[in-house]
Amino acid sequence: MPPIKPTLTDVARLAGVSEITVSRVVRGKGPIAAETRERVRRAVETLGYVPNRAAGTLASAASLFIGVILPSMHNIVFPEVLRGIYEGLAGSPYQPLLGVTEYNREKEQEILASLLAWQPMAIITAGSDHTETTRRLLLESGVRVAELMDTDGDPVDLAVGFSHRQAGYDSGKHLISRGYRRFGYVGHDWDADRRARFRYEGLVAALAEAGLSLAGEVHVDGPSSAKAGTEMLAKLLGAAPDIDVAVFVNDDMAVGGYFHCLSAGIAVKDGLALFGFNGLDIGQAIPLPLSTVRSDRFLIGRIAAERIIAEPKRPAETAIVDTGYEILEGATA
Amino acid sequence: MPPIKPTLTDVARLAGVSEITVSRVVRGKGPIAAETRERVRRAVETLGYVPNRAAGTLASAASLFIGVILPSMHNIVFPEVLRGIYEGLAGSPYQPLLGVTEYNREKEQEILASLLAWQPMAIITAGSDHTETTRRLLLESGVRVAELMDTDGDPVDLAVGFSHRQAGYDSGKHLISRGYRRFGYVGHDWDADRRARFRYEGLVAALAEAGLSLAGEVHVDGPSSAKAGTEMLAKLLGAAPDIDVAVFVNDDMAVGGYFHCLSAGIAVKDGLALFGFNGLDIGQAIPLPLSTVRSDRFLIGRIAAERIIAEPKRPAETAIVDTGYEILEGATA
């Protein structure tokens, strides 16, 4: 157990070369004679040398961090985005540095400030919308900024995702074309979740175009979940018993709605149609595959990471990558 | 848009004090006159100064990182652990630095090496078991090491979790006491997932004590999921039609099994009992709450983080914190 950590100097001394040579071998940079490289490698091995990246970052003014800001770890959606980011970063030297905002704009701002202190080469945020200060920090940081999930706003640099407003609108059109007329809506607290609100607005717009409006809507306090979906659908049906379709803010809630129908003996689709959002695995695993909108969270994360690596300097122009979505017909609507 | 980032020196110059004074104000350390503090604060504000933590880390030889190594982001289990870690770290200056191994021991080793390069003050790993080198690196790093989830091994420093072997054993005892005799098992690839194997072994041991053995078992290739659970239960029933209880490696799979029963018209519990593991929300949201073992992943993460903060130096003695588990009777077994 070495009482003190070996540094470049120790390795250099042991290998009989200068520090910079060791540095070059370790980083695989610059021309190095095979024999020297071997000698340095052995010295590194012998001492168990681990480079100090704080020093490296300081000296080169280029950290290998990518700050990642996600709203929540309560369901599988953002872990999937994170997986995509890791996938996109695989093989690169970059390391994600994660912060979780719990859908709180002020917290996002704090987290951003603390991430910026590590001199990241980029910030990837799935935060819904930002405070003024957050946006200014992102802009002035000068590093690459990817804003994930939704493309309904005006990006600082790069946006990757799709229009949630359009997705909501298309859902409405789809359901109307399938003959549904009496719509109920099951949502959650959307003061925090701007994208949920966009989808809702799109849905309502599609209904309005067809001369329709929501026959009832309920919102759960707190995070969405299957259990909340079960309870909320019961509540919705209490308030608006004659709806023919229930649109849920997401699949978690919709799956819960499906369970309510099972328990209450409601014929799904013929008695009451169910429609979700996200395209989660669980929704496709229930006996009647959930009718929903599938988006590819993994892809969104991966593309963001890849684009950033491909172009580490912030370009002059902002860009939007539309990853699209797909309406899954399913068997519940 | 400042073309160059302001440093301590810039702030010091503007505030008319020395660098160290600014440093002290920023870190809230040492005695500072209220008037000076105010002046520095304003200068920081004016310049939009963000401290460079790489420099701070280097100068103080104490980074604020905690390396976190998790096996997977494919289901909600480890994101919950991560949430617990963030919760335990809230209010502290420490920042998690996350790596994901995909249940690969070699990858865990690589990730560990790269995390150690940031001079973390601790490593939290939920990796099942480690390579020799990984264990040596952990030992020699000298920093605090928390190994999460299972306590069946011999910890490097601190272990937080419970005995999966015991949980498997207790599950078996519980089911036997409820009258089940013909057991089937639905698993996944457990070469990677040591804990799943421990539970299996505990289950088999409990059966053996009662003079019983598994009447059938199936294993899915690849990760567990509800869909896989549906398919695998069908397969199991093909091979061993007369089992009276199916034990699943986890709740994801068990919920899938429940769906198979729904589709195939099998009476859950009376026709076939189902038993899971984890105590996920989704299992408790289905119409018949799943009989399962509930563990508290959030708590495991939080306790690990709290213990590390409370004692930042590695103590002489290793310690094990048993967070326990609870058999949820549920309605499916």
Add this chain to the structure above:
DNA sequence: CGTTCTTATGACAGCGCTAACATAAGGCAG
């Protein structure tokens, strides 16, 4: 065989910050 190019290595300064010690300016007991 001098000149130029290429390959391999080194010297040196400095990245931005903080620990440790030093200093200055009151306050106050005796």
Add this chain to the structure above:
DNA sequence: CTGCCTTATGTTAGCGCTGTCATAAGAACG
């Protein structure tokens, strides 16, 4: 008022690494 303590601030010397420029020693060339 002298000496000592407390509070507030400054000086100095690195932390461990990498960018930049310099140097040395062949190789290639005409």
